[in-house]
Amino acid sequence: MQESIRGNVRDPACPGRQLFDLVTARWAALVLVDLMDGPQRWSELRRRAGGVSDKMLAQTLRDLEAGGLITRTVHTSRPLSVQYALTDLARGATAALQHLQDWAEQHTSDYVNAGRRSAAG
Amino acid sequence: MQESIRGNVRDPACPGRQLFDLVTARWAALVLVDLMDGPQRWSELRRRAGGVSDKMLAQTLRDLEAGGLITRTVHTSRPLSVQYALTDLARGATAALQHLQDWAEQHTSDYVNAGRRSAAG
DNA sequence: CCGAGTTACTTTCTCTTGGGAAGTACATAC
């Protein structure tokens, strides 16, 4: 059994905060949710994340792997492919991230309307 | 009744994606969860966010207000105080963000251990 | 009235970060 060390997200020096920053990072959040549909390759992730650059995808993937949230598997097949998959550790985070995405998609209209408050009355 | 326009977080041009980026922004996520405990003042938020600079807090707060996620109320009392509070729109997001923070705090040990994989065997 | 302190920001300066695009390595197809 693991020690029940509870991190503190409010403390910038706590690793728990780093973990929080890691999963809420600009591209990490998108990538993690994409991976909920199953393991995926570089090119798939790049397409689905929508707007990510090669450089940022590589960096995001490496950070996520270093943090133990995803695994990287190289398949030395003919054109060479690499698969990325979620670890068990990541599951809880992706669930919350998925809720956040659903919320954002469902409330898109409210958000757009909030930006036009001056024209509302 | 609102139109049921569902945003698409994968599309970088969709306002739903902007909304997602807004709530997952570095400091916005911390501030939104802090505000779940009730309306708070500038100095409170600054203390609780842990490590945010004045500039970034101001910018985060303004972005959040512009997006309709928080309200800003000025109390022209003696030393001057400004209170920030969540809007109804923000509620769904803060709930998910809270889950994410809880997850990060609960799995801090796992994260720390993942970073030491080379010493594990 | 003058200076010090408080709160809520704004501005400036500088260093880090992020995006775009080209380059690399390996293999296939022609």
Added chain:
DNA sequence: GTATGTACTTCCCAAGAGAAAGTAACTCGG
């Protein structure tokens, strides 16, 4: 040899983030 495809890496430059000082309105003390 040239073009295509996958999975990255490197370089350059502009946007962004942090530190710290400055600002504005008001109060207290002398």
